[in-house]
Structures are given as C-alpha cells and as structure tokens.
Amino acid sequence: MDIGATTLILLVTCVSCLLLFLNGKGQKNRGHLPPGPRPLPLLGNLLQLDTKDMVKSLLTLSERYGPIFTIHLGPRPCVVLCGYQAVKEALVDQAEEFSARGDVPVVFRFTQGNGIVFSNGEKWKVLRRFALQTLSNFGTGKRSLEERIQEESRCLVQELAQTQAAPFDPTFLISRAVANVICSIVFGDRFDYEDRNFLTLVGLINQIFHLLSSPWGQMYNLFPGPMFYLPGPHNRIFENLEQLRLFVSEQVKMHQESFDPNCPRDFIDCFLLRMEQENQDPLSYFHMETLVMTTHNLFFAATETTSTTLRYGFLILMKYPEVQAKVQAEINWVIGRHRSPCVEDRAHMPYTDAVIHEVQRFSDVLPMGAPHAVTRETQFRDFLLPKGTNVIPLLFSVHYDPTQFKDPTTFDPAHFLDERGGFRKNDAFMAFSAGKRVCLGEVLARMELFLFFTAVLQRFTLTPLTHPEEIDLSPLMNSVGTVPHPYEFRAIPR
Structure with a gap:
C-alpha cells in the first residue's frame, strides 16, 4: 500500500471516529446474513479489498466463503452473490424481492435517489414504464432508432477515413459517435464532432467513468461520510456531474420555449407533454427536477458503457485478427461492400452475433453490476436478509463461470455458437443484468453494437501498432467499471 493510500485511510478513520462519536449510530436488525470476513470497527473489510481491483478481491473472498457471503463496505453490510446459480436465484427466481436499487453513495450525493436509474418503489416503476414506452415509440416513428444509429455509423466511418x-486513439471518436445517438433521441438532434460544448460533455462523461472506477471513487462509496469532507480527485466526480446537469437543464429550457404538445420531437418533449397532462396531480412523478435527472441518467448511462464495449471490442479484434477476418467475410457474404448494415442482417450473421456477445462477456464493462437491495425481509437459501440489505450481483463471476462457459478466461466466439455454426443463446449472458432491473436501454445498445461494429469492419481492417500477441487485454481498472488500457491503431481501408 503506497503512502498516499495509507494517509487517505488514516484520514478516513479519524473522520469516521468523529462522526461515529457525534452521531452514535449502530447497526440493527441484521437478520441472519451469510458468513464473511470479520469486519474491523469503522473500516469494515477495507483491508481485504483492493480498490483498484474490487472484482479480484471479491472473487478471492468467494473462494473461502462460498458463492454467497457478506462483506462490510465501511460500516455497511453487503451481501455478495458469485456465480451463475446464485445470481440467477436472486435476480430471476426472486426478481421482485431483489428489485430495489442498492446504495451507491457517490451517485446518491448527486441524484438524491431521483431519476430513472437510482429511484425506487412506485416512482421507479412509473418512470421506467414511461421510458420504455417512449423508446419503443422512437422505434416506429418518423426517424426510428435504427435510422439514427445508421446515420451516426456513417459519420463514424467518415471520421475514420479522414x-x-x-495511428490514432479511438477513445473520444467512439464516445462522440455513441453519445450522438442518445443526443438524437433525448435532445432531438446530433452534434458536430468538433462542437466545443459536445467535446466537453464527452470528456466529462469519460472522466466520470474513470473516477468512479478509481480507488478514490471506491473509497467514497466505502466511507461517504468522511470522504465528503476530504479533498481529492473524487470531488471532480460531483463537479463533472453538475456540469452535465447544467447542460441538460439548458436543453430542457430551450425545449420549453419551442414546445408543441401536438408534435413531440424527442424524449424531453414527451416528458414535457406528460408533465402538462399531470400538472394538476400533486402526486405526479413528472416534474422538472425528475425530467432533468432522468435525462441526465439516460445521457450518461447510454454513452459510456456502449462506447467502452466498442473500444474493448476493437482491441480484442486486433488481438485475434483471424476473428476479425471471419467477421469481415460474413459481412461480405450477407451485406456486401456498399450497402449500409441494417438490424435485419443480424439474424443472418451468427458468427458476428456470437463475436459481439463474446466481446460483451469477455470485456464485462460493468463487472459488479449495479447494486441491488431487497424490497422486504427475504429468505434466500439458508439466510434471512433484512429489508434494505444491499446486494452485489457479481456479474463478472457469471460471465466467467466455468459451469456455463467451456473456457471462460479465453476469448472464444464458440461460447455462443452451436455445433452447426448457428447462434446459441446462453442464460448466463447477463451483460445487461437480469430480472426486474435489467437495463432499459438493452434494445438500443444491442442495435448500436451491431451496426457500429459491422459498419466499421465493412470498410476498414483494424491494425495494431504492435504484434497481436503483445496486445494487453487486462483492464486498467476493474471495479465499478472495466476500463481498457489506452491504445492507438490504424484503420486500413479495405
């Protein structure tokens, strides 16, 4: 442990002691939680956790305590689920009981439980239903989701040609393309790739994702009380989130000025229409604060995870050029060299479909999933979880479960292919989570990944600057998010 980390822990411990003395808070109603490592006062299980690689720490603990165990994130107990069977039993078989959103202190400080991702109860159900219906309408409207993604795919291809x-670093180019898709849906229009405000926004989102996955972000989640008062890089998370909120607020204000209830143009207009319809209902969940936070949630969530998956996917394809060549051969056979890819092509391209699924499984950009909580006192196997118990469904352990994937540590599209080369579903594929809290943007993300991958590989061969065997696929960080090491490559026209 370096000097900086030691100093940080000492500061956290001192402030925690002060807060505990002032507040006199204790833990009550623990029920009958699964066993786990003995926590230290105040620090919990901090000494057993590597904040740079939380996933590895949790997997190591599961080897000793089994697929269900309890850790203490600071003073808070949290139940960890490891492996396909345990996660499935909770999120799918007992979906209702495990459908609440768990604590994410670093995010709650900003959202206060508002918006679609981090709300709970009836509010979450109403907002989720509204968002799903609105996105579905975009799928059949004047400009469908597919058309918006195809337009952005063409722009991305043009940028690659330039x-x-x-050699170039694809990070911000890919992020701009993906961000523009959700901008088109939420704000009604895309941005020019060189637009200064747009570049700033993309940079903010990328930095937030890195900071959330960094030791500083993890320490805030472990000790939100003391970390609130301490200086450090974690404070940039809140500064960046606030800048995003101000941008969204400005977009909402512009929409209000030109709003026509007879012709909603995008997600914001649809929300404004619902606000107008329910303005006499004091119990309505549709008001300005919720609109801004829900739009903020969608904009952030729909940008970073998909762009990181694409970035990881391109790196993997350069590591395994024979896989890239087989995808390109299937593109040539089904789509050709000139027609733009469309969603219908996917059903005729089992190998490409399998490669995309394997990219998602192997890269696993949200390895710990989003935290859940139990909605009521819940009997789970031999344990009794009190209402509100935080739960971490370790999705990494599902995607790397040897009982579900023949050789999980190896990138192999055959994990999703049958004996005849057809695409084969696998229930252990949980890149979008599972159960009641499955990602509401799954349909959009699946379309984006297929259309962006095929559009790029139709026109270019991705070539690394080093020998493929030297490419490092290990993550730069592996906690809230899995982030690949920065890299450059060449896009060689085919």
Missing part, C-alpha cells in the same frame, strides 16, 4: 490510416 485518419488516412495514420
């Missing part, structure tokens, strides 16, 4: 096969 590199003229010179």
Whole structure:
C-alpha cells in the first residue's frame, strides 16, 4: 500500500471516529446474513479489498466463503452473490424481492435517489414504464432508432477515413459517435464532432467513468461520510456531474420555449407533454427536477458503457485478427461492400452475433453490476436478509463461470455458437443484468453494437501498432467499471 493510500485511510478513520462519536449510530436488525470476513470497527473489510481491483478481491473472498457471503463496505453490510446459480436465484427466481436499487453513495450525493436509474418503489416503476414506452415509440416513428444509429455509423466511418490510416486513439471518436445517438433521441438532434460544448460533455462523461472506477471513487462509496469532507480527485466526480446537469437543464429550457404538445420531437418533449397532462396531480412523478435527472441518467448511462464495449471490442479484434477476418467475410457474404448494415442482417450473421456477445462477456464493462437491495425481509437459501440489505450481483463471476462457459478466461466466439455454426443463446449472458432491473436501454445498445461494429469492419481492417500477441487485454481498472488500457491503431481501408 503506497503512502498516499495509507494517509487517505488514516484520514478516513479519524473522520469516521468523529462522526461515529457525534452521531452514535449502530447497526440493527441484521437478520441472519451469510458468513464473511470479520469486519474491523469503522473500516469494515477495507483491508481485504483492493480498490483498484474490487472484482479480484471479491472473487478471492468467494473462494473461502462460498458463492454467497457478506462483506462490510465501511460500516455497511453487503451481501455478495458469485456465480451463475446464485445470481440467477436472486435476480430471476426472486426478481421482485431483489428489485430495489442498492446504495451507491457517490451517485446518491448527486441524484438524491431521483431519476430513472437510482429511484425506487412506485416512482421507479412509473418512470421506467414511461421510458420504455417512449423508446419503443422512437422505434416506429418518423426517424426510428435504427435510422439514427445508421446515420451516426456513417459519420463514424467518415471520421475514420479522414485518419488516412495514420495511428490514432479511438477513445473520444467512439464516445462522440455513441453519445450522438442518445443526443438524437433525448435532445432531438446530433452534434458536430468538433462542437466545443459536445467535446466537453464527452470528456466529462469519460472522466466520470474513470473516477468512479478509481480507488478514490471506491473509497467514497466505502466511507461517504468522511470522504465528503476530504479533498481529492473524487470531488471532480460531483463537479463533472453538475456540469452535465447544467447542460441538460439548458436543453430542457430551450425545449420549453419551442414546445408543441401536438408534435413531440424527442424524449424531453414527451416528458414535457406528460408533465402538462399531470400538472394538476400533486402526486405526479413528472416534474422538472425528475425530467432533468432522468435525462441526465439516460445521457450518461447510454454513452459510456456502449462506447467502452466498442473500444474493448476493437482491441480484442486486433488481438485475434483471424476473428476479425471471419467477421469481415460474413459481412461480405450477407451485406456486401456498399450497402449500409441494417438490424435485419443480424439474424443472418451468427458468427458476428456470437463475436459481439463474446466481446460483451469477455470485456464485462460493468463487472459488479449495479447494486441491488431487497424490497422486504427475504429468505434466500439458508439466510434471512433484512429489508434494505444491499446486494452485489457479481456479474463478472457469471460471465466467467466455468459451469456455463467451456473456457471462460479465453476469448472464444464458440461460447455462443452451436455445433452447426448457428447462434446459441446462453442464460448466463447477463451483460445487461437480469430480472426486474435489467437495463432499459438493452434494445438500443444491442442495435448500436451491431451496426457500429459491422459498419466499421465493412470498410476498414483494424491494425495494431504492435504484434497481436503483445496486445494487453487486462483492464486498467476493474471495479465499478472495466476500463481498457489506452491504445492507438490504424484503420486500413479495405
């Protein structure tokens, strides 16, 4: 442990002691939780957790305590689920009981439980139903989801062509393409790739994701009380989130000025229409604060996870050029070299479909999933979880479960192919989570991944700057999010 980390822990411990003395808070109603490592006062199980690689720490603990165990994140007990069977039993078989959103202190400080991702109860159900219906309408409207993604795919291909096969870092180019899709849906229009405000927004989102996955972000989740008062990089998370909120608020204000209830143009207009319809209902969940936070949630969530998956996917394809070549051969056979890919092509491209699924499984950009909580006192196997108990469904352990995938540590599209080369579903594929809290943007994300991957590989061969065997696929960070190491490559026209 370096000097900086030691100093941080000492500061956290001192402030925690002060807060505990002032507040006199204790833990009550623990029920009958699963066994786990003995926590230290105030620190919980901090010494057993590597904040740079929380996933590895949790897997190591599961080897000793089994697929269901309890850890203390600071003073808070949290039940960890490891492996396909345990996660399935909770999120799918007991979906209702495990459908609440768990604590994410670093996010709650900003959202206060508002918006679609981190709300609970009836509010969450109403907002989720509204968002799903609105996104569904975009799928059949004047400009469908597919058309918006195809437009952005063409823009991405044009940008890649302008590199003229010179080395470049794809991070922000991919993020701009993906962000523009959700901008088109939420704000009604896309941004030019060189728009300064747009570039700032994409940079903010990328930095937030890195900070959330960093030791500083993890320490805030462990000790939100003391970390609130301490200086450090974690404070940039809240500064960046606030800048995003101000941008969304400005977009909402512009929409209000030109709003026509007879012709909603995008998600914000649809929300404004619902606000107008329910403005006499004091119990309505549709008001300005919720609109801003829900839009903020969608904009952030729909940008970073998909762009990180694409970035990881391109790196993997360069590591395994034979896989890239087989995808390109299938593109040539089904789509050709000139027609734009469309969603219907996917049903005729089992190998490409399998590769995309394997990219998602192998890269696992949200390895710990989003935390859940139990909605009521819940009997789970031999344990009794009190209402509100936080639960971590370790999705990494599902995607790397040897009982579900033949060789989980190896990138192999055959994990999703049958004996005849057809695409084969696997219930252990949980890239979008499972149960009641499955990602509401799953349909959009699946379309984006397929159309972006095929559009790029139809026109270019991705070539690394080093020998494929030297490419490092290990994550730069592996906690809230899995982040690949930065890299450059060449997009060689085919």
